[in-house]
Amino acid sequence: MPIQNGDGTKFVNSLGLKGLMELHLSQEVQIKSYTVEPASHGNGHMTRSELNRVYINFSTATTKQDVFKVIAKVKPLKGTLIEEFNNSDAFEKETLMYTKVIPILKEHLQKYGVKLNFAPQLIHAIKSPTEVLFLEDLSNEGFSTESPSMGLNLEQSKFALEKLAFFHAASACLIEKSPEMLAKFDKGTFHQDYQSKLHYFTEAFRYVVEHGKELGIDNATLVKLKQLPSVLTKKAIETYTDEK
Template sequence: MMVQLALNKSLKERFTTTTTNMSRQKLLNQNNDFDYIPESSTSLNDSESEVEKKQTATAKNKKNKSNINIISTDVSYVVPPGENYVCELLRIVVKFSEKDRNGVQSASLIVKRLLENELVQKFNEEMGFFSCEFSIYRCILPMIEKLGLKEKIAPKKYYASMEPENIIVIQDLSALHYKMANRQEGLNLEHCLLAIKKLAYFHAFSLALYEKYPKTMDQFNKGMLSKTEAFEQYFSTVYQGTVNACKREPCLQKYYDKINKDMKEKLFSSVRRDSKFNVLNHGDFWCNNLMFQYNANGSLEDVLFVDFQVSVFASPLYDLHYFIATSTNLEVKEKHIDEIVYYYYNELVKNVKILKTTVTVPSWKDFEKEFCNKAYMGFTSLIIGLPIIKANKRNDATVTNLLTENDDEDSFHHHCFTNSNYLTAIKFLLPYYDSLGVFDN
């Protein structure tokens, strides 16, 4: 608890050093209180005794906070340009001391805020990136924990606010030996199965939550593939980039005519909510949004999810297809897709039974059939995700530069559709989706 209080106090005192001058002034004027919200907030469902307990805990927290002395804060960027296209991620390491305890302690947190980019801001306004993630951390994850969640899904949240600007403050997982995999190489089978196992666990709990509180899922109706002006602009550009890549590459030219026709309506309709069987999808389930933990021997132990900005209540195949297209390495794509799908299905069925929900999971035969029917989701993931996922780390790696359609050989846009990692992936995936009937009339 003292670590949490120190982090909160440090945010209160020093967070403005990480923001723009205008944002600093907003924060100062608002005099934000960075109390540890999950323990102190109340809801309409709380009884009088519960409210009293939370108010007492808040008062105690404030008293304890006065016993903490912040010695220093160190601010650094978590990822370099080219690794995060929507948000700025800052790591703040706090050194502090307690009045009644000798020695200096330290704690680390991650501050996440939207990039000050006109296009990103437009995406946020139209698609509600931050309001979605705010709801996940503030409401959904605490609610599923009360349903008996034993395995951790995401990092601890210390603070979340949408005013005066969008900010989320979470636990720094690197301090617990979690790290990202190499997005360009993709994940091997061991990493894939661990991620899919945790995904099925999360999906099952979302089913249990929906069964008990159906209205909790009403807000998750957009997702990444929403027909908004900003997304249509993005989609049109990367779609044409994919078409051009097929035209340039001799071995892909047979797909040029197949994908050159207007397939947008089919792609958008493929992600509409299925009335039969839906779960809360992470929505952007790819390797950079997965943090893997390793033990002292380097063995894989756990995985946690980050970036719930486009979560959507829809078919579970939304997450599954997106993951397979964007995050698996070439060996997994070539040899283990069926194994991954079957493994996910069995884990989902197992967890639904444990939770004793009345929801009926489709039979394996029906699920397998639906996987083929929803293959448009995977093809869409290829189009919107692979160009930036497979791109090299570059100083000009921004969404704006991707969308400029500057096809000069040294431009970021040109690089996204011509680099070897991208071409290797689509040379396997286009025939694969063709085999699933994506290009059939």
């Protein structure tokens, strides 16, 4: 029996998992059992959806018993995020990102000898009775979610920045060579529509300024940093709009 954690787990069942595994393995599968547990702190606070890790105990004609882990990301079923998701087609865009864009980004990097896994593989997506993305579980490769109140330590920050750097580089290459692939993703972080949600940028700068000496930042740099928070978001939005 599954462990029930949230509304989204009711869309995870033996029949659906059987179909999922048969698509993934290209052979007939028998589901022995499965369990579901939260895959992130707050179960949706950061991922803006219900995120669960599913452990599937299964067998095939060639495998007596094995366990497969998958992440089930369920579209919000209640609360303030429902309207936002409906207006932005967020799940449709995310599915497109996993099925079309990310494979091309990885292909671009591989041409330069870079084999880096910066995003999970989309194993399967369903739209009814609600939208669910079944994603590769990358926890064994060092990926994890952390509580916003705790933040990241130095190693976690370096890990995240490395993945983001390669993702950004590959994205820039794709924009230059195949801009049509990114046509649906025309609103970046600093778009005017999102300005009410960018307060964390100024908060981050304030924190750096307040703890500047502890972080080893010299006084001259701190003076410049103190001037940034009040104009940072406004200037970023203006620059983004001008470049568009």
